[in-house]
Amino acid sequence: MVKKVKARSVPFSQTRARHANETAEDYVEAVMELIAELGECRVLDLARYFNVSHVTVSRIVKRLHDENLLHTMPYKPVELTVEGLKLAKRVKDRHLVVLAFLMELGVDKTNAEIDSEGIEHHVGSKTLAAMKKFLKK
Amino acid sequence: MVKKVKARSVPFSQTRARHANETAEDYVEAVMELIAELGECRVLDLARYFNVSHVTVSRIVKRLHDENLLHTMPYKPVELTVEGLKLAKRVKDRHLVVLAFLMELGVDKTNAEIDSEGIEHHVGSKTLAAMKKFLKK
DNA sequence: CATGATCCGTAGCCATTGCTACATTTAAAA
DNA sequence: TTTTAAATGTAGCAATGGCTACGGATCATG
Ligand SMILES: [Mn+2]
Ligand SMILES: [Mn+2]
Ligand SMILES: [Mn+2]
Ligand SMILES: [Mn+2]
Numbered sequence A, B: 001m002v003k004k005v006k007a008r009s010v011p012f013s014q015t016r017a018r019h020a021n022e023t024a025e026d027y028v029e030a031v032m033e034l035i036a037e038l039g040e041c042r043v044l045d046l047a048r049y050f051n052v053s054h055v056t057v058s059r060i061v062k063r064l065h066d067e068n069l070l071h072t073m074p075y076k077p078v079e080l081t082v083e084g085l086k087l088a089k090r091v092k093d094r095h096l097v098v099l100a101f102l103m104e105l106g107v108d109k110t111n112a113e114i115d116s117e118g119i120e121h122h123v124g125s126k127t128l129a130a131m132k133k134f135l136k137k
Numbered sequence C: 001c002a003t004g005a006t007c008c009g010t011a012g013c014c015a016t017t018g019c020t021a022c023a024t025t026t027a028a029a030a
Numbered sequence D: 001t002t003t004t005a006a007a008t009g010t011a012g013c014a015a016t017g018g019c020t021a022c023g024g025a026t027c028a029t030g
Helices: A009-038 A043-050 A054-066 A082-105 A109-122 A125-136 B009-038 B043-050 B054-066 B082-104 B109-122 B125-136
Strands: none
Touching: A009 A043, A009 A054, A009 A082, A009 A109, A009 B009, A009 B043, A009 B109, A043 A054, A043 B009, A082 A109, A082 A125, A082 B125, A109 B009, A109 B109, A109 B125, A125 B109, B009 B043, B009 B054, B009 B082, B009 B109, B043 B054, B082 B109, B082 B125
16 A cells, blocks of 8 residues: 655645746836836846846846846836736735735834745735735724 | 935845745755655655656755755665754744644635745744734634 | 566756856946 | 946856656566
């Protein structure tokens, strides 16, 4: 008789899929925010924002341009496509819910900001709804 | 007058650091669990568990061996070092808290299992404490 | 004890995201 | 207008974690 292991592979597959979207989500949100704050979004603004080199940003911006999330021309500011803006709004809304939820739970702002930056990408629609419900009470 | 952007780089740096630990955390937890359930933990057990190829597992096991988290000899089952067991216990405890928390919040078990698999790695000590407190009430 | 199935390791590919060093473009100052 | 500083791009390296293909080791079974 061979013991069978529970089908735990689904959560891991889902987590890997979410990690694959994480960079795109953070970047479109950052571009939207930087344009709102600075009027435009330059590669170096993103590099400072994420605390990475401008080279890393430049390459990722190129990839997200290929994925139709960002507009970009050499030496020009980065902009959002229609698709990118839609994603940015959705992601920012979710991020704000997670942040508010953690603070409502009693976590200080500093730690809520740190943890929510990672947690946001792993919050599915059901969990997001539960957090919103909690916030209403 | 130049507008200055808030220091948002800290959360992103922290999130990247946590992602760097994620594989190690999931693997030691998996090894502990598979040994508990099957008596031993083989490379292929881990491959099935994570839904990846045995090659991916083999390379990662080697790296975690170099980091003194796992014991491994060619063609032998994988075991935990003292350090690995300590980490596994800590990680499993945190994972269970996150899972129970999500379910207490009203998320169904299936989605709670999926989301907690990613969220766990981004839950700092403050957030973990807040979740435990919530569960006590 | 032979052998075939299963398990595991190795070679080698790709994508992603970090980095430094250097080249080029753009924009500001002299 | 020339010159210099800042911003951006390019080349090339490393680590990580996916994969397939193939070969060698182990073990159960005949
Ligand atoms: Mn965000
Ligand atoms: Mn984030
Ligand atoms: Mn996990
Ligand atoms: Mn994550």
